[in-house]
Amino acid sequence: xxxxxxxxxxxxxxxxxxxxxxxxxxxxxxxxxxxxxxxxxxxxxxxxxxxxxxxxxxxxxxxxxxxxxxxxxxxxxxxxxxxxxxxxxxxxxxxxxxxxxxxxxxxxxxxxxxxxxxxxxxxxxxxxxxxxxxxxxxxxxxxx
Numbered sequence: 011x012x013x014x015x016x017x018x019x020x021x022x023x024x025x026x027x028x029x030x031x032x033x034x035x036x037x038x039x040x041x042x043x044x045x046x047x048x049x050x051x052x053x054x055x056x057x058x059x060x061x062x063x064x065x066x067x068x069x070x071x072x073x074x075x076x077x078x079x080x081x082x083x084x085x086x087x088x089x090x091x092x093x094x095x096x097x098x099x100x101x102x103x104x105x106x107x108x109x110x111x112x113x114x115x116x117x118x119x120x121x122x123x124x125x126x127x128x129x130x131x132x133x134x135x136x137x138x139x140x141x142x143x144x145x146x147x148x149x150x151x152x153x154x
Contacts, residue, residue, distance in 0.1 A: 022059065025150070028147075031094075032094065036065045039069060043127065044088060044105055047139075051142050068087050102149075113133075
């Protein structure tokens, strides 16, 4: 996925216009299909924008994970936590873009897992990271 990621010029320009030094911490695991589709996009943006990004194991960091539960109860991943230059948390994102998360939580849960995952994979292939980038950049815009 990393090799195919293309950050649109306008997204990169928006990222470069955000003042300050930024740090991102992603909680993930190798088996997570959502992480495979979103973290390379976020990592590419971070690299091009000059932001620090680290990926940590969800299972090795339960304290950090439990502070960022999906819907207040689920250890869903990936979770990307955004810190300012003084390492103050300013927001977090995850576990997947809002549009597909809403679909999964409503229609998707009524489907058998193989069909649900097929739909999610198709959505990621069509979206090509655009929604993920927009949602991450929105966190920065609100914090800056």
